[in-house]
Amino acid sequence: AAELARTAARSAGDLLAPPAPTRLGDVVPAPERVQPDPAADFTLTADAAIRVSPAGRDVAEQLAEWLRPATGFPLPVTDAPDADGVLVLTLSEAPLAAGPFDAARPAGTAGPVDAARPLDAARPAEPTAGEGGVGVDGLGAEGYRLDVTAAGVRVTAAAPAGLFHGAQTLRQLLPAAIERAAPVTERWAVPGGSIVDRPRFPYRGAMLDVARHFFPVEDVLRVVDHLARYKLNHLHLHLTDDQGWRIAVDSWPRLAGVGGITEVGGGPGGFYTQADYRRIVSYAARRHVTVVPEIDLPGHTNAALVAYPDLAPGKVPPPPYTGTEVGFSYVDPADERTYAFVADVVGEVAALTPGPWLHLGGDEAFKVPADTYRAFIERAQTLVAATGKTVVGWHQLAPAGHVDGRVLQWWGTNGDDPETADAVRRGARLILSPGNRVYLDMKYAVDTPIGHDWAGLIDVQRAYDWDPGTHLTGVPAEAVLGVEAPLWTESVTTLAEVEFMLFPRLPAVAELGWSPRSTHDWAGFRQRLAAHGPRWTAAGITFHPSPDVPWP
Numbered sequence: 001a002a003e004l005a006r007t008a009a010r011s012a013g014d015l016l017a018p019p020a021p022t023r024l025g026d027v028v029p030a031p032e033r034v035q036p037d038p039a040a041d042f043t044l045t046a047d048a049a050i051r052v053s054p055a056g057r058d059v060a061e062q063l064a065e066w067l068r069p070a071t072g073f074p075l076p077v078t079d080a081p082d083a084d085g086v087l088v089l090t091l092s093e094a095p096l097a098a099g100p101f102d103a104a105r106p107a108g109t110a111g112p113v114d115a116a117r118p119l120d121a122a123r124p125a126e127p128t129a130g131e132g133g134v135g136v137d138g139l140g141a142e143g144y145r146l147d148v149t150a151a152g153v154r155v156t157a158a159a160p161a162g163l164f165h166g167a168q169t170l171r172q173l174l175p176a177a178i179e180r181a182a183p184v185t186e187r188w189a190v191p192g193g194s195i196v197d198r199p200r201f202p203y204r205g206a207m208l209d210v211a212r213h214f215f216p217v218e219d220v221l222r223v224v225d226h227l228a229r230y231k232l233n234h235l236h237l238h239l240t241d242d243q244g245w246r247i248a249v250d251s252w253p254r255l256a257g258v259g260g261i262t263e264v265g266g267g268p269g270g271f272y273t274q275a276d277y278r279r280i281v282s283y284a285a286r287r288h289v290t291v292v293p294e295i296d297l298p299g300h301t302n303a304a305l306v307a308y309p310d311l312a313p314g315k316v317p318p319p320p321y322t323g324t325e326v327g328f329s330y331v332d333p334a335d336e337r338t339y340a341f342v343a344d345v346v347g348e349v350a351a352l353t354p355g356p357w358l359h360l361g362g363d364e365a366f367k368v369p370a371d372t373y374r375a376f377i378e379r380a381q382t383l384v385a386a387t388g389k390t391v392v393g394w395h396q397l398a399p400a401g402h403v404d405g406r407v408l409q410w411w412g413t414n415g416d417d418p419e420t421a422d423a424v425r426r427g428a429r430l431i432l433s434p435g436n437r438v439y440l441d442m443k444y445a446v447d448t449p450i451g452h453d454w455a456g457l458i459d460v461q462r463a464y465d466w467d468p469g470t471h472l473t474g475v476p477a478e479a480v481l482g483v484e485a486p487l488w489t490e491s492v493t494t495l496a497e498v499e500f501m502l503f504p505r506l507p508a509v510a511e512l513g514w515s516p517r518s519t520h521d522w523a524g525f526r527q528r529l530a531a532h533g534p535r536w537t538a539a540g541i542t543f544h545p546s547p548d549v550p551w552p
């Protein structure tokens with residue numbers, strides 16, 4: 001009787017309350033499967049608690065940190081995920097109980113979905129475990145399931161990363177005012193229904209060039225937050241270039257001490273101490289973002305040569321460089337000390353980096369003859385492999401011999417690239433960063449105040465409308481590890497300018513990396529993206545009000 005009374009009261013409430021302002025499918029990146037239930041909207045109230053399994057505690061704490069400022073609610077985090085609660089985060093290797101997805105259909109068949117986001121027929125929901133359940137283990141470490149009913153919200157995943165992505169989805173389903181830093185009066189409604197979601201590609205990233213202009217730790221942490229919102233899971237830091245060396249290396253202290261004090265335009269530069277770098281790495285790790293450090297070799301090394309002229313060809317100390325030309329510098333490939341330098345640097349950087357990757361650069365070494373370049377890269381790859389890390393490099397590495405697991409980051413503008421396709425046949429995997437699609441330093445339009453245009457103008461539709469799975473001729477989708485959007489900073493000097501170049505293009509790239517191809521739809525994406533404008537405004541994030549997007 002009590003249950004009946006509660007249900008009746010709830011229905012009466014539903015009749016009175018307006019629907020949640022956000023629709024369940026209004027998430028960026030688009031979830032794999034969405035099944036709205038408009039009768040099951042949930043409203044977060046001051047008495048809510050977050051219940052979580054012990055291993056998910058840190059995700060629950062972060063969710064509370066996101067929701068407390070605007071709601072002003074205490075949102076205590078407590079154990080006991082099995083008890084009834086309002087916001088429940090559950091880590092489970094076991095099959096999930098049947099939920100709204102499964103009730104209407106036999107196990108293993110496609111369920112009804114949001115008409116706007118049809119099920120990807122080629123990629124059915126993962127092995128339904130037993131009678132009508134979805135196995136979270138089938139969602140991988142990053143997948144999650146989110147169920148919203150009038151009584152509460154439950155996020156279920158096999159690992160903390162999945163819980164984290166599910167919590168980010170929940171954050172997006174609340175009204176935009178949730179992004180405010182101080183309490184506001186609002187009905188904190190969440191649209192009812194279920195989402196089952198997991199990434200298309202394992203590697204989804206962005207690169208920040210901290211070498212052309214230096215960005216302090218706090219700025220980098222904020223960029224990590226931006227990545228994590230959109231389920232990007234890698235931050236590539238371009239740590240070294242002609243204009244500055246940004247990471248302290250104990251065995252070669254002048255690299256940062258001398259090479260770190262310059263930047264484009266003559267500003268003071270700067271560098272990360274090893275403690276600073278560790279702080280970035282652990283802040284990112286808490287947000288399920290892996291840092292990929294890049295030491296660019298053999299070119300883009302003027303700052304290192306200023307610090308250690310013995311590494312320069314001819315041992316001639318070059319002057320510090322604060323311009324924006326590329327391709328003139330290189331470490332001396334004929335001197336054995338160069339390889340000791342490479343070994344020491346990659347050794348220290350590897351030791352500071354828990355993630356599996358170490359990026360060797362390799363781009364634009366125009367002054368090094370092709371066979372010398374190849375031999376240098378092969379030695380450098382071996383030195384990286386000896387640290388236990390997997391080699392990543394710009395696609396100029398392609399002609400060099402394969403080394404276990406190596407990954408090429410393709411930044412070309414023409415998808416016919418036989419050299420890269422050949423490296424893939426020899427075992428390389430690819431990160432796609434097509435210059436004319438995802439280079440975030442390109443201008444949006446002719447009148448964009450900062451940025452380049454050598455790869456063209458890139459507004460949001462251009463960043464969104466391509467397919468990483470088919471972009472390169474002769475490269476199968478299985479060889480594609482994922483996508484990354486690089487931000488070079490020759491013309492970018494402040495955090496606000498970084499954000500201006502990231503938003504709204506970064507979410508477009510995030511969707512290419514995360515969402516199944518079947519959800520790809522420019523008309524729908526621009527609508528979903530538009531709803532994020534008020535979120536960015538509420539969060540104090542600078543963005544370009546692109547005419548491609550129907551902002552509210």
Ligand code: TNX
Pocket residue numbers: 326363364394411439441452488489490
């Ligand atoms: C090319 S892309 C570069 C960078 C520049 C960028 C400017 C790549 C691997 N190298 O050195 O900053 O163009 O867009």
